Amino acid sequence: MSDVPHLLIPFAASPSPGCQQTLKELPLPHLNRLLARMTLAGTDVGEETDFAPPHERALARALGLPTAKNGITPWAAWQQRHLRGEAIRSKAWAYITPCQWHVSTDHVTMLDPADLQLTPFSSRALMDLLAPWFADDGIELIYDEPMRWIASGDVFEGVSAASLDRVIQRDVRSWMPLADNAEHTRAIHRLQSEMQMLLYTHPLNDARAEEGLPPVNTFWMHGAGRLATVPSASAAPLVPSGLRDAALREDWKQWAAQWRELDAGAVAEIEHHVAAGGKARLTLCGECSSMQFETAERGFGQKLKSLFSRPQRFLDLQNKL
Known part of the structure; x- marks a missing residue:
């Protein structure tokens, strides 16, 4: 059929x-x-x-496509299959979406990333700013579109990362990424915290505020994993x-x-x-x-x-x- x-x-x-x-x-x-x-x-x-x-x-x-625990599918790897060929099998991949978390007394809410109104220029500038911190954890960032970058690195191996559609307008604390390897889990959570600290007072967000745009204060990882076999x-x-x-x-x-x-x-x-x-x-x-x-x-x-x-x-x- x-x-x-x-x-x-x-x-x-x-x-x-x-x-x-x-x-x-x-x-x-x-x-x-x-x-x-x-x-x-x-x-x-x-x-x-x-x-x-x-x-x-x-x-x-x-x-x-294969699904792992929690129904997770390596969407980023699948998207790269035509560009990377057999190379996708040798790495674990993920999507990275810049986003804004609104922190209140009892909630950490993911606001809709679309509200950030990132342009190709501003998204690339943001990616270039964050790339060295990701590189310290062996992660390479590749620009894909304003609201989504491609990332590759061993840290994404065996990771359960919630879909973006699950966390928008919700408390992210129930959806934080989990990995089979505890070190990978700690690395991802630490990187999210580091990006919050870096962006909290960064001039990039001062410039966005002057334009009436909301701040970018962290990222969300999704579509993670390795695609060991490419389906027909x-x-x-x-x-x-x-x-x-x-x-x-x-x-x-x-x-x-x-x-x-x-x-x-x-x-x-x-x-x-x-x-x-x-x-x-x-x-x-x-x-x-x-x-x-x-x-x-x-x-x-x-x-x-x-x-x-x-x-x-x-x-x-x-x-x-």
């Missing part, structure tokens, strides 16, 4: 009371018609405390990102608007494809779990049964996500 279209929807639902109320008043006609034509093929039941959210675990499975190429699912920002900010009005747009767009396309006799996959991902649906050939008995059974609707399924 490698040529079968696959729509993978992150943040399709949330246990938040605001989301639950919004869903009761959210018509998703194309999604409901699509679900009525599909069969549940599998579920991935997880916990809200898992370092990897359901949509990352589902994407890893679709791409044939497989078709990547379509992963719409419109629901993400609204869900992370718990802006359920905007989230509903994004869902309506998605239902009238990508979901409608898949629904029309299936209605015309085509095959497709649909993966709905929530805060803890995901559900994958597929079209399948149905015998006469199954077709007869479906005539008398209530079609599955998203509202009935969302509590399982």
Whole structure:
């Protein structure tokens, strides 16, 4: 089924009371018609405390990528496979995202890194400033994009690093990186503390304040690990990102608007494809779990049964996500 279209929807639902109320008043006609034509093929039941959210675990499975404990996938290594070739197997890799932690009496909250508004120029300047401290721990930094750098080093071997989507707007103390090697854990935590001390009074942040921009005071590591085996190429699912920002900010009005747009767009396309006799996959991902649906050939008995059974609707399924 490698040529079968696959729509993978992150943040399709949330246990938040605001989301639950919004869903009761959210018509998703194309999604409901699509679900009525599909069969549940599998579920991935997880916990809200898992370092990897359901949509990352589902994407890893679709791409044939390995997952370690906590569902962690070496995303940085996988991204580098075309640029580094076989060299990626000899190193452990990670993503580094500059960020701002807001420290209060009883919380250390990760604010949305997008609010930093880093440009390619300012991000490179920041990376060049921090690179010597990373180098002291044997870590090489490589610029990738304003909100994400690539890092390589032995310290990322065997590390469980929580996804960025898990920590935004949350207390980071529950999500700090852990490594099989205690020295690696201490090195990462120490480096985060050193960057906080370095940036706290650095002129770089004084200049940002004059421009009305929030300070950068540390970094988050994610997508870490070694990719020992590169999977064969497989078709990547379509992963719409419109629901993400609204869900992370718990802006359920905007989230509903994004869902309506998605239902009238990508979901409608898949629904029309299936209605015309085509095959497709649909993966709905929530805060803890995901559900994958597929079209399948149905015998006469199954077709007869479906005539008398209530079609599955998203509202009935969302509590399982």
